[in-house]
Amino acid sequence: MPSDMILLLGVNHKTTPLAVREQLALGNGYEQPLHALRGIAGCKECYLLSTCNRVEILVVAQEDAQVEAHIARLLFGDSVAPEKHQDYLYIYRNDAAIHHLFMVSTSLDSMIVGEAQILGQLKEAYRHAAELKCTGPVLNKLLHKSFSVAKRVRSETLIGASAVSISYAAVELAKKIFGNLQDKNVLLIGAGEMAELAAEHLVGQGVRKVVVANRTLSRAMDLAKRFNGSAVSLDELFSQLEQADIVISSTGAPNIILHKQDVKPIMRARRNEPIFFIDIAVPRDLDPELNDLDNVYLYDIDDLHNVVEINKSERDKEAIKARRIVDEEALKFLSWLDNLSVVPTIAALRKKADTICQVELERTLCRLQLSPEEQKAIEKMALAISSRLLHDPVSFLKNDSCKEQHDIKVEMIRAAFNLMDKN
Amino acid sequence: MMGEISYLLFQAVLAASCMALVFYGVFFVKQKEKIRTIARLILIAAGVLQTLYILFRYLQSGYTPITSQHETIVFFAWSVTWAYLSFRWRYTVKNFGTFISLLVFILLLIAAIASRSINPLAPALQSWWLPIHAGIAVISYGFLALAFCGGIMYLLQEYELKSKRFGYFFTRLPSLESLDQLNSHCLAIGFVFLTLGIITGSIWARQAWGTYWHWDPKETWSLITWFLYAAQIHQRFSAGWRGKRAAIMAVIGFASVLFTLWGVTYLLGGIHSYAQ
Numbered sequence: 001m002p003s004d005m006i007l008l009l010g011v012n013h014k015t016t017p018l019a020v021r022e023q024l025a026l027g028n029g030y031e032q033p034l035h036a037l038r039g040i041a042g043c044k045e046c047y048l049l050s051t052c053n054r055v056e057i058l059v060v061a062q063e064d065a066q067v068e069a070h071i072a073r074l075l076f077g078d079s080v081a082p083e084k085h086q087d088y089l090y091i092y093r094n095d096a097a098i099h100h101l102f103m104v105s106t107s108l109d110s111m112i113v114g115e116a117q118i119l120g121q122l123k124e125a126y127r128h129a130a131e132l133k134c135t136g137p138v139l140n141k142l143l144h145k146s147f148s149v150a151k152r153v154r155s156e157t158l159i160g161a162s163a164v165s166i167s168y169a170a171v172e173l174a175k176k177i178f179g180n181l182q183d184k185n186v187l188l189i190g191a192g193e194m195a196e197l198a199a200e201h202l203v204g205q206g207v208r209k210v211v212v213a214n215r216t217l218s219r220a221m222d223l224a225k226r227f228n229g230s231a232v233s234l235d236e237l238f239s240q241l242e243q244a245d246i247v248i249s250s251t252g253a254p255n256i257i258l259h260k261q262d263v264k265p266i267m268r269a270r271r272n273e274p275i276f277f278i279d280i281a282v283p284r285d286l287d288p289e290l291n292d293l294d295n296v297y298l299y300d301i302d303d304l305h306n307v308v309e310i311n312k313s314e315r316d317k318e319a320i321k322a323r324r325i326v327d328e329e330a331l332k333f334l335s336w337l338d339n340l341s342v343v344p345t346i347a348a349l350r351k352k353a354d355t356i357c358q359v360e361l362e363r364t365l366c367r368l369q370l371s372p373e374e375q376k377a378i379e380k381m382a383l384a385i386s387s388r389l390l391h392d393p394v395s396f397l398k399n400d401s402c403k404e405q406h407d408i409k410v411e412m413i414r415a416a417f418n419l420m421d422k423n
Numbered sequence: 424m425m426g427e428i429s430y431l432l433f434q435a436v437l438a439a440s441c442m443a444l445v446f447y448g449v450f451f452v453k454q455k456e457k458i459r460t461i462a463r464l465i466l467i468a469a470g471v472l473q474t475l476y477i478l479f480r481y482l483q484s485g486y487t488p489i490t491s492q493h494e495t496i497v498f499f500a501w502s503v504t505w506a507y508l509s510f511r512w513r514y515t516v517k518n519f520g521t522f523i524s525l526l527v528f529i530l531l532l533i534a535a536i537a538s539r540s541i542n543p544l545a546p547a548l549q550s551w552w553l554p555i556h557a558g559i560a561v562i563s564y565g566f567l568a569l570a571f572c573g574g575i576m577y578l579l580q581e582y583e584l585k586s587k588r589f590g591y592f593f594t595r596l597p598s599l600e601s602l603d604q605l606n607s608h609c610l611a612i613g614f615v616f617l618t619l620g621i622i623t624g625s626i627w628a629r630q631a632w633g634t635y636w637h638w639d640p641k642e643t644w645s646l647i648t649w650f651l652y653a654a655q656i657h658q659r660f661s662a663g664w665r666g667k668r669a670a671i672m673a674v675i676g677f678a679s680v681l682f683t684l685w686g687v688t689y690l691l692g693g694i695h696s697y698a699q
């Protein structure tokens with residue numbers, strides 16, 4: 001392990017504007033990007049997280065390889081010139097990478113601190129990577145650890161008490177526009193998971209009706225059933241907009257599906273009843289100029305960020321506690337990682353001793369005519385000798401007193417016991 | 424003796440309104456329920472004191488105190504206060520009291536600067552139409568002032584929602600819909616009183632001056648104000664004018680109200696301008 005490092009590269013809502021994130025080559029899907037990542041020379045384990053707010057790549061790779069530049073090129077594709085990569089990209093190595101991953105999983109790095117959604121997204125990303133066998137012992141352990149850190153933060157702090165991600169922000173805003181949501185209608189354009197989450201919260205606030213408009217009607221019907229709503233096809237969008245008060249758009253469409261000039265006549269038909277558009281799709285579904293119309297309020301996911309700032313001071317106190325937990329867990333993981341090189345060496349050492357014992361016992365026992373009890377006694381003695389001999393080198397390896405020299409100790413033992421070409 | 428009591432009573436009105444403003448201001452910053460309760464009680468006390476002051480001045484002068492500049496403005500402040508308190512009794516609009524108490528205090532400050540002397544009543548005003556016509560007109564101004572405050576709040580809140588920069592007001596102001604509703608309710612009441620005010624004035628004019636209407640600047644400006652509000656109400660029901668446009672109209676309408684009240688008296692004159 002000594003020559004391997006953990007590397008985390010990514011872009012998120014803080015470093016990169018939505019307009020650039022929309023263009024990313026690795027922004028869509030998991031399967032193909034993961035294959036591409038695995039193909040990079042020197043990359044041993046890889047994992048990709050892609051959400052609407054961030055794209056992050058985590059790899060275990062050889063230190064000397066040109067992996068960073070490779071991954072960056074893969075991430076940005078042709079959309080950004082190579083010399084501009086560093087404007088958007090952040091790169092963390094080893095302990096910083098572990099720390100960052102924990103910050104992400106605990107939602108401390110999220111647009112909305114305290115949201116629970118990111119953990120689900122992380123798990124899903126991990127499932128994809130594991131299914132494609134992209135992850136190995138280090139990332140498996142690291143990602144599982146990141147899940148448990150997130151759980152620990154959630155149970156030990158109040159960080160999730162006042163915020164539930166984008167859906168929460170959307171509900172807050174809707175309340176500022178409409179006051180009471182009980183007689184309001186919600187229209188979902190696209191039947192994605194994000195839309196589902198946001199709608200769930202609005203339904204929790206007691207909205208009157210939910211209508212789902214989707215390209216494939218069957219998916220729309222499934223979702224509509226969940227909310228006791230109705231399903232329509234996308235062709236009916238304009239007539240539905242006359243009835244809706246809150247519109248959540250999250251289609252995978254590559255272009256804008258609703259333009260300013262489409263909405264203008266609808267506002268007349270609505271007699272200027274206010275309408276609240278929430279565009280959580282990346283790339284965006286709704287024309288940003290919609291916001292210029294009177295009584296139309298449009299928020300895309302970057303805008304929702306600001307809403308949440310309001311509750312920030314309350315949460316900041318909890319975030320300090322959460323950060324302490326993250327620091328603690330990152331340190332713990334680092335020491336596990338340090339030990340990782342020790343553990344296989346000890347295993348190899350024990351295996352070698354066991355093999356020698358077995359070979360020598362077989363050779364001796366078949367020459368002597370011994371009763372089963374005597375045989376057992378001799379076997380026992382052989383194992384005792386080998387384990388007592390090994391006790392000192394093993395405890396020397398496990399000793400924490402000179403942590404910095406772990407690598408040297410491991411090398412020494414491996415050389416002394418000729419474990420070099422195994423493992 | 425009467426003069427001294429009257430003077431002290433007005434100082435008490437001013438002090439109480441100031442206290443109400445201070446407590447509403449603190450409530451605006453801290454958002455603590457307890458402070459709001461205190462602020463509301465003080466505002467009610469201020470309203471009662473205003474009523475007492477007006478009654479006392481009536482006893483002192485022998486006619487309805489609504490002719491001099493000082494009297495008109497005190498009556499205006501009184502009508503804003505009680506319009507708000509009567510409204511408050513129906514339903515609450517978050518932090519509306521802060522804006523109202525600010526307006527009331529500003530009005531009373533102006534009244535404090537204006538001359539408090541009691542002048543003999545002009546012969547043309549010696550009629551029981553005086554309290555009816557002037558009273559109704561100023562009560563309408565009270566409700567229109569509420570619509571104005573609601574309009575200002577709407578514009579502040581709308582600006583924050585549209586620009587997506589959430590400042591100090593965002594959490595403290597109520598929802599747009601409740602402000603729009605407030606606007607529409609206050610306007611409806613204010614408009615009815617304004618219409619009644621013009622009608623009673625017209626009848627009185629027939630008695631005092633011989634014709635129902637003779638294009639005195641005050642009459643003209645009242646009519647302009649009336650048309651501004653009428654247009655707004657008409658547009659709300661026919662074309663669905665609401666929200667920002669309605670809020671801007673409420674502000675413009677109130678500017679016209681203030682001009683009718685003061686601008687006409689000082690700039691245009693005319694036979695209607697008694698309060699000098």
